[in-house]
Amino acid sequence: MPRVYSAEMKKKKEPAFAKATARRGKDNRVVEEIEKMCEEGLDRGVWQNLIVCPKKTKFESQNGKELILIMARKHLATNIGWILAVLVLSFVPLFWGEFPLIALVSSGVRFGIFVLWYLGLSLFAFQKMLLWFYNIYIITDERIVDVDFFGLLYKNINVTQIRQVEDVNYSQIGLMSSIFNFGDVVIQTASEQMSDDMSKEQSAFTFQAISRPDRVARVVMQLMEQEEKESYEGRVR
Amino acid sequence: MEFVPGIDIGLSEVVGVMVKALLVLITLLSLIIVRQVSLMHKVVSVHVGGNIKIVAFSFFVISLVLTGIVILG
Numbered sequence: 001m002p003r004v005y006s007a008e009m010k011k012k013k014e015p016a017f018a019k020a021t022a023r024r025g026k027d028n029r030v031v032e033e034i035e036k037m038c039e040e041g042l043d044r045g046v047w048q049n050l051i052v053c054p055k056k057t058k059f060e061s062q063n064g065k066e067l068i069l070i071m072a073r074k075h076l077a078t079n080i081g082w083i084l085a086v087l088v089l090s091f092v093p094l095f096w097g098e099f100p101l102i103a104l105v106s107s108g109v110r111f112g113i114f115v116l117w118y119l120g121l122s123l124f125a126f127q128k129m130l131l132w133f134y135n136i137y138i139i140t141d142e143r144i145v146d147v148d149f150f151g152l153l154y155k156n157i158n159v160t161q162i163r164q165v166e167d168v169n170y171s172q173i174g175l176m177s178s179i180f181n182f183g184d185v186v187i188q189t190a191s192e193q194m195s196d197d198m199s200k201e202q203s204a205f206t207f208q209a210i211s212r213p214d215r216v217a218r219v220v221m222q223l224m225e226q227e228e229k230e231s232y233e234g235r236v237r
Numbered sequence: 238m239e240f241v242p243g244i245d246i247g248l249s250e251v252v253g254v255m256v257k258a259l260l261v262l263i264t265l266l267s268l269i270i271v272r273q274v275s276l277m278h279k280v281v282s283v284h285v286g287g288n289i290k291i292v293a294f295s296f297f298v299i300s301l302v303l304t305g306i307v308i309l310g
Contacts, residue, residue, distance in 0.1 A: 046284065055284070057283050058282045060279065060281070105248060108310060109249050109256060112253065112260065116307075119263050119300050120259075120263060130273070130274065130289070130293075133289070134281055147280060147281055149277060
């Protein structure tokens with residue numbers, strides 16, 4: 001006889017971040033906030049600007065039980081400039097006949113210039129994509145990590161404990177940031193860390209042009225409150 | 238144009254040498270990018286990192302082949 005009703009209930013699988021942060025106590029607004037973001041679909045994909053609890057992702061100095069809560073990059077909209085430039089420049093060879101200098105060289109050299117043009121454009125686009133993809137901001141349940149790559153041979157990694165964070169601010173300036181909902185999150189630490197990449201940043205931990213800066217700032221503030229609560233309760237690791 | 242008696246250096250030759258030198262430079266840069274992608278992947282390991290390494294290496298191979306064709310052609 002076909003089964004019409006079954007009282008067996010599938011146990012709801014507890015998310016990994018809930019298990020990992022359970023040691024923080026029952027009142028865990030961070031877990032609620034992260035759960036909410038997961039329900040909005042922010043836990044899927046690799047190429048997104050903001051990923052909550054990214055799967056199969058690790059960073060260099062990550063501790064064994066440390067859990068990545070948020071991984072953010074600059075919003076895709078910040079790449080519009082170079083993408084448009086590449087698209088426009090890729091059509092330039094169609095008009096090379098208009099340049100008298102190009103017409104003077106032999107066909108072999110013209111082919112070389114053609115190859116050079118497209119290889120150069122591809123190299124530029126690939127490098128820009130790499131720098132966008134790997135310049136990330138990570139918030140774990142213990143630390144905040146800012147990974148910056150400048151060019152091909154220069155990297156800068158800033159790390160701070162959540163308990164050293166003193167202040168969190170966020171801002172959205174301009175039309176693009178309002179349309180695409182991205183902005184800067186500035187995290188001030190007790191040590192006032194300085195780094196080489198601070199020419200335009202207000203702090204060593206400035207998450208530039210990230211998606212949903214208000215949500216990210218809220219998560220950081222809740223983590224700060226959680227750390228403060230733990231230090232009062234004597235549960236600091 | 239005759240800088241050395243008996244040898245004619247035209248615009249094509251000069252531009253050709255510059256183009257070949259730039260192509261070699263681009264090939265070297267693509268090799269540096271292959272190395273840089275490995276280092277980036279070591280710092281932040283994502284599961285598409287392997288695919289990005291393959292793309293970077295393919296780009297290096299393509300630029301090497303095209304540079305070879307232009308230089309030897």
